[in-house]
Amino acid sequence: xATRRTNTLxxxxxxxxxxxxxxxxxxxxxxxxxDPRVLVVTMKQNAGQQARVDLKRDCGSLPGVTVVADxxxxxxxxxxxxxxxxxxxxxxxxxxxxxxxxxxxxxxxVRGQLTEGDR
Numbered sequence: 658x659a660t661r662r663t664n665t666l667x668x669x670x671x672x673x674x675x676x677x678x679x680x681x682x683x684x685x686x687x688x689x690x691x692d693p694r695v696l697v698v699t700m701k702q703n704a705g706q707q708a709r710v711d712l713k714r715d716c717g718s719l720p721g722v723t724v725v726a727d728x729x730x731x732x733x734x735x736x737x738x739x740x741x742x743x744x745x746x747x748x749x750x751x752x753x754x755x756x757x758x759x760x761x762x763x764x765x766x767v768r769g770q771l772t773e774g775d776r
Contacts, residue, residue: 692746
């Protein structure tokens with residue numbers, strides 16, 4: 658049968674383990690994580706895959722900007738309905754402004770844009 662001292666020791670060790678787990682998770686998820694920002698560009702209803710390809714070609718090669726690869730079914734009829742994503746983590750404000758200016762030149766196919774992952 659466990660003594661009161663053993664029970665207390667087990668409770669303290671469990672609490673210390675929980676605290677250590679929270680601390681390690683916080684350090685790796687927030688303090689050491691990179692910049693997760695992504696600019697999501699929503700296309701107009703019938704823009705299609707070619708408009709997405711044109712936007713990626715024109716704006717994806719700007720400095721500090723990389724195109725996030727499409728996921729899922731690679732069929733162009735299906736991908737044409739989804740937004741285009743640009744990774745802007747680590748980009749300077751001037752590079753972000755250049756990307757937004759580039760996206761704004763595609764007014765006939767772009768519906769809107771927003772930044773995801775901004776802390």
